[in-house]
Structure formats: C-alpha cells, structure tokens
Amino acid sequence: MDYAKRLSWLEDQSLLKAFQLAETEDMISFSAGFPSSETYPLDAVKESMARVIENQGEAALSYCSTSGYSKLRQILIKRMADKFGLDYALDEIIITSGSQQGLDMSGMLFVNEGDVVIFEEPSYLGAVNALRAYQAELVSVPTDREGMEIPALRDILERYGKRVKMIYVNPDFQNPTGRSWSDERRKEFMEFIKGYEIPVLEDAAYGELSFDKERQKPLAYYDKKGQVVYIGTFSKIFCPGLRVAWLCARRDIMEKYLVLKNAADLSSSTIAQMQMADYMEHNDLDGHIKSICALYKHRRDVMAGMIDSEFPKEVKYVLPKGGLFIWLELPEGKDAAELLVRAAQKKVAFITGASFYPSAKKNNELRLNFSNMSDEKTERGMKILGAITKEYLNG
Numbered sequence: 001m002d003y004a005k006r007l008s009w010l011e012d013q014s015l016l017k018a019f020q021l022a023e024t025e026d027m028i029s030f031s032a033g034f035p036s037s038e039t040y041p042l043d044a045v046k047e048s049m050a051r052v053i054e055n056q057g058e059a060a061l062s063y064c065s066t067s068g069y070s071k072l073r074q075i076l077i078k079r080m081a082d083k084f085g086l087d088y089a090l091d092e093i094i095i096t097s098g099s100q101q102g103l104d105m106s107g108m109l110f111v112n113e114g115d116v117v118i119f120e121e122p123s124y125l126g127a128v129n130a131l132r133a134y135q136a137e138l139v140s141v142p143t144d145r146e147g148m149e150i151p152a153l154r155d156i157l158e159r160y161g162k163r164v165k166m167i168y169v170n171p172d173f174q175n176p177t178g179r180s181w182s183d184e185r186r187k188e189f190m191e192f193i194k195g196y197e198i199p200v201l202e203d204a205a206y207g208e209l210s211f212d213k214e215r216q217k218p219l220a221y222y223d224k225k226g227q228v229v230y231i232g233t234f235s236k237i238f239c240p241g242l243r244v245a246w247l248c249a250r251r252d253i254m255e256k257y258l259v260l261k262n263a264a265d266l267s268s269s270t271i272a273q274m275q276m277a278d279y280m281e282h283n284d285l286d287g288h289i290k291s292i293c294a295l296y297k298h299r300r301d302v303m304a305g306m307i308d309s310e311f312p313k314e315v316k317y318v319l320p321k322g323g324l325f326i327w328l329e330l331p332e333g334k335d336a337a338e339l340l341v342r343a344a345q346k347k348v349a350f351i352t353g354a355s356f357y358p359s360a361k362k363n364n365e366l367r368l369n370f371s372n373m374s375d376e377k378t379e380r381g382m383k384i385l386g387a388i389t390k391e392y393l394n395g
C-alpha cells in the first residue's frame with residue numbers, strides 16, 4: 001500500500017509502545033503519562049450521567065454544535081478567569097476531543113510542508129508527532145530550569161526567518177521534564193515574541209496539577225496581541241476517557257479552527273460534554289483536584305525517595321513541584337535505551353529521553369511517570385531499576 005508522504009516519520013513508536021505496555025498486567029510501567037484510574041470519580045460520573053439523560057433526554061445523544069456545549073464553555077470561561085485571570089468570550093473557546101485534537105488542528109491550520117515549528121528541548125512527544133505529520137521541520141530551542149532560553153530562540157528565529165510558522169510550549173510541569181517556566185521567563189518570552197507574527201501554542205495540560213498552593217499565570221495571561229492559542233484538558237484533572245478538552249483563541253483565528261473542527265469530527269461527544277458541565281455544577285472539581293494532587297505528591301515522594309536510596313549518586317534529577325513525571329539524567333555518554341532493554345527483561349518500563357527530542361537528541365535521559373503505580377509497585381520497580389542502573393554504570 002502507498003501511505004501518505006506525511007507519515008514518513010513513523011519510525012519512532014515510543015508513545016504508542018508506552019500505551020500498549022500500560023495494558024500488560026504484570027509490567028511495572030513508569031512509561032505512559034496516565035493519571036491514576038483510582039482517582040476517577042465513578043459514583044459522581046454515574047450520577048451526573050443519569051441526570052443528563054433524565055434532564056436532557058435525546059439531546060444528550062444528538063450531535064452538538066461544532067463549537068461545543070455552550071453551558072460547558074461558559075463554565076470554563078469563568079473558571080479560567082477565576083483561576084488564571086484569563087479573559088475569553090464565548091466565541092473564543094471551542095470544545096475539542098482531547099487536547100490532542102487541538103494540537104492536530106493547529107498543525108492543520110498553521111503548518112505547510114517544509115515550514116518550521118519550534119519546540120522546547122525536550123518536548124511532549126504527542127505534539128511532536130502531531131506536528132511532524134504535517135511535514136514540518138522541527139527545530140528545538142534549549143531550555144534551562146526557568147524555561148525556553150530567549151537568546152537561543154532569538155538566534156533560531158533569525159536563522160529560519162519567515163519559515164517559522166508556530167511555537168509549541170508546555171510551560172507547566174512539562175511533559176517530559178516536570179519543569180515549570182518561571183514567572184519572569186513567561187513575561188520575558190511574551191515580551192520578546194510579540195515582535196513576531198508567530199502563533200504560540202500553549203499546552204496547559206498540567207497547569208492545575210500543582211503540589212503547592214501557588215498557581216502560575218499562563219503565557220496567555222501576558223498576551224496583549226492575541227498571539228497565544230491556549231489549550232486545556234480534563235484528562236489529567238478528571239479522566240481522559242471522556243475526551244473532553246478545550247481550545248481558546250482570538251476571534252479571527254477561532255473562525256478558522258471552527259471550520260477545521262467541523263471537518264475533523266463535526267462535534268465532540270455531546271453526552272460527555274453535558275456530563276462534564278453537570279459534574280461541575282453539582283460537585284466540587286477543585287476539591288477533587290486537590291485530592292489528586294495530594295496523592296500524586298505522595299507518589300512523587302515515594303519515587304524520589306527510592307531514587308535517593310537505590311540509585312547511584314551520579315544519576316541526577318530535579319524534584320518536580322507538580323505534574324506526573326520525574327526526569328532522570330545518567331552521566332554523559334551513557335544510553336538510556338540500553339537501560340530500557342535490561343529493565344524490560346525484568347518487567348519494568350519507562351520511556352527513554354531521546355524520544356522527546358524533536359531534533360538533535362540526547363541519549364542519557366529517561367522519563368519516569370509516578371502517578372500511576374501503587375507505592376508497593378513503585379518501590380519494587382524502582383529497586384529493580386536502581387540495581388540495573390548501578391550494574392550498567394559500573395559495567
């Protein structure tokens with residue numbers, strides 16, 4: 001069969017493999033970035049599904065408007081205003097089928113073959129894959145502990161000029177590193193980028209998964225020009241199976257997204273959107289998020305404790321203050337892929353850091369997910385991984 005040219009990048013299957021490994025019962029998987037299924041509020045969902053069927057009847061099983069259920073959009077606008085100081089009107093938000101759809105539609109909207117898309121280095125693999133499918137050239141900008149490095153970004157923008165069609169960033173508890181951009185860097189970035197006519201795709205998937213009280217303002221908050229396309233999702237703060245997420249953009253851009261959304265799937269699931277709206281009307285989503293964060297903070301501590309006690313001291317990491325991941329750095333010259341082969345033989349899985357590099361790769365890093373395993377499994381898996389790492393570094 002003759003597959004489309006834009007699929008020629010398919011050699012890297014790390015994300016797909018992570019999703020498949022997660023289904024293997026006897027595997028201790030630190031690979032996929034799944035939320036913990038025990039946090040899914042089954043009873044509350046059952047109740048609100050029943051209420052939706054009762055109150056909405058057939059409408060719940062019909063098509064929805066392409067932009068999404070307006071009550072849900074209103075609730076989201078208010079929530080974003082209260083939590084993050086964002087200011088969107090009803091025609092500046094659409095519901096998408098997962099935020100992954102928002103990433104895909106952004107590629108469809110802004111990227112032609114041979115255009116350049118800028119990423120953080122490293123970056124979320126799902127975004128890399130979504131945008132690579134539009135045959136973009138992927139260029140990554142080095143990051144430090146505060147976020148994307150502005151002098152390096154300036155150099156890249158000078159080098160690629162008008163070929164740059166989009167910048168994708170994930171500033172909160174990033175997937176894969178767990179790092180967040182500092183407030184200063186957020187302001188500096190927005191101040192700098194307003195001099196360019198380039199859309200910034202801000203992926204806020206983990207923005208509410210903060211283990212401290214503090215919540216940082218998104219880049220969109222500092223956007224005076226309407227340059228940021230902001231995407232949010234219920235996947236990490238509620239559950240991913242409903243596939244309810246949202247995308248916000250200024251009106252002129254949103255008109256285009258709306259046409260694409262209609263072409264992609266007509267509308268997102270009506271009943272799932274109604275259920276989300278009903279849940280938020282009758283339940284305390286903030287309380288729910290608080291309890292998830294408490295659980296993940298505990299799991300982070302269990303994993304970090306095991307790294308401290310079981311791993312060689314040359315292995316480095318920075319304790320993340322939220323999100324789902326710890327990023328480990330082996331000494332220079334070591335290869336996490338070699339470690340993965342050995343770990344998989346002992347039924348422990350993770351994703352190698354190299355998979356998250358859109359362009360030039362580093363091989364000595366790995367991503368560990370801490371949200372999804374019980375304490376017992378994390379302790380057992382990390383003990384195995386620690387022993388294998390010692391063996392690998394000493395051998």
Ligand SMILES: Cc1ncc(COP(=O)(O)O)c(C=O)c1O
Nearest residue numbers: 033098099100124175205233235
């Ligand atoms: C940074 C980031 N963005 C987007 C997504 C996609 O999430 P969803 O499509 O479930 O909203 C993920 C999922 O892991 C993610 O880590």
